[in-house]
Amino acid sequence: MGNTHSASxxxxxxxxxxxxxxxxxxxxxxxxxxxxxxxxxLPNLRTLSLNDNELQTIPMEISLMVNLKNLSLRNNQIVxxxxxxxxxxxxxxxxxxxxxxxxxxxxxxNLSSLRQLILSNNRFTTIPESILKLHNLQxxxxxxxxxxxxxxxxxxxxxxxxxxxxxxxxxxxxxxxFCPRLKTLRLDRxxxxxxxxxxxxxxxxxxxxxxxxxxxxxxxxxxxxxxxxKYMQRFTASRRKLE
Numbered sequence: 001m002g003n004t005h006s007a008s009x010x011x012x013x014x015x016x017x018x019x020x021x022x023x024x025x026x027x028x029x030x031x032x033x034x035x036x037x038x039x040x041x042l043p044n045l046r047t048l049s050l051n052d053n054e055l056q057t058i059p060m061e062i063s064l065m066v067n068l069k070n071l072s073l074r075n076n077q078i079v080x081x082x083x084x085x086x087x088x089x090x091x092x093x094x095x096x097x098x099x100x101x102x103x104x105x106x107x108x109x110n111l112s113s114l115r116q117l118i119l120s121n122n123r124f125t126t127i128p129e130s131i132l133k134l135h136n137l138q139x140x141x142x143x144x145x146x147x148x149x150x151x152x153x154x155x156x157x158x159x160x161x162x163x164x165x166x167x168x169x170x171x172x173x174x175x176x177x178f179c180p181r182l183k184t185l186r187l188d189r190x191x192x193x194x195x196x197x198x199x200x201x202x203x204x205x206x207x208x209x210x211x212x213x214x215x216x217x218x219x220x221x222x223x224x225x226x227x228x229x230k231y232m233q234r235f236t237a238s239r240r241k242l243e
Contacts, residue, residue: 013040020045024067029053041065051075051095063087074098074118086110097121097141104128112136120144120163132156142167143186150176157182165189165211174198177205183238189214194221202227208238 013028017040020026024046033053041061047070055076063084071088072095079100086107097120108130115136120143127147131140133156141163149171150164155178162185169190176182177200185207194217201207202225210231212222222228
């Protein structure tokens with residue numbers, strides 16, 4: 001029975017690949033796929049979706065997909081990405097949530113078109129340095145990892161929204177205020193005391209939304225913190241723009 005299933009799923013994949021050579025889109029989610037074969041790495045692909053499979057590694061041949069804009073590998077068992085990943089310079093959207101990643105290759109720095117990077121539910125203990133130089137990033141999602149601090153070198157991060165909900169953060173560098181585009185910072189369910197939130201984030205940053213539910217202080221305490229009035233002015237102004 002097992003062989004019949006794998007033969008039929010193999011022929012199904014072949015049909016998907018044939019179609020993808022024409023459409024530029026290959027979606028093969030939830031098919032118990034264990035590896036990405038070189039034949040799947042089509043140079044014309046713009047979108048590749050292999051969510052909910054059993055992938056553990058990404059082959060070097062992925063670097064052939066030079067036109068790839070959207071890559072979704074959510075809910076696999078991927079432990080690391082190959083160094084050649086940085087050659088996919090047209091990538092705009094990467095979904096890598098629910099894997100086993102602890103780090104990113106240094107070549108990630110080359111993904112200059114990247115707008116959205118989802119790394120939730122992995123095993124990161126630090127914010128990967130290779131993403132601190134990306135200039136077009138709009139969303140960086142590191143929800144549900146094991147990150148313990150926001151470090152000093154964070155100031156080069158170019159992103160509109162940083163999501164660090166459900167981590168283990170106990171320390172935030174005041175250098176975070178220098179992130180030029182950062183408007184939304186999500187810190188729900190970490191290990192933060194009120195004192196560990198730098199006053200400068202309220203007084204001297206561009207942040208207009210800080211979420212902090214489930215930490216070691218309540219809303220009333222946050223409202224009493226120095227700089228809260230300045231923060232609320234930005235918060236209110238940003239809400240008016242949305243109306």
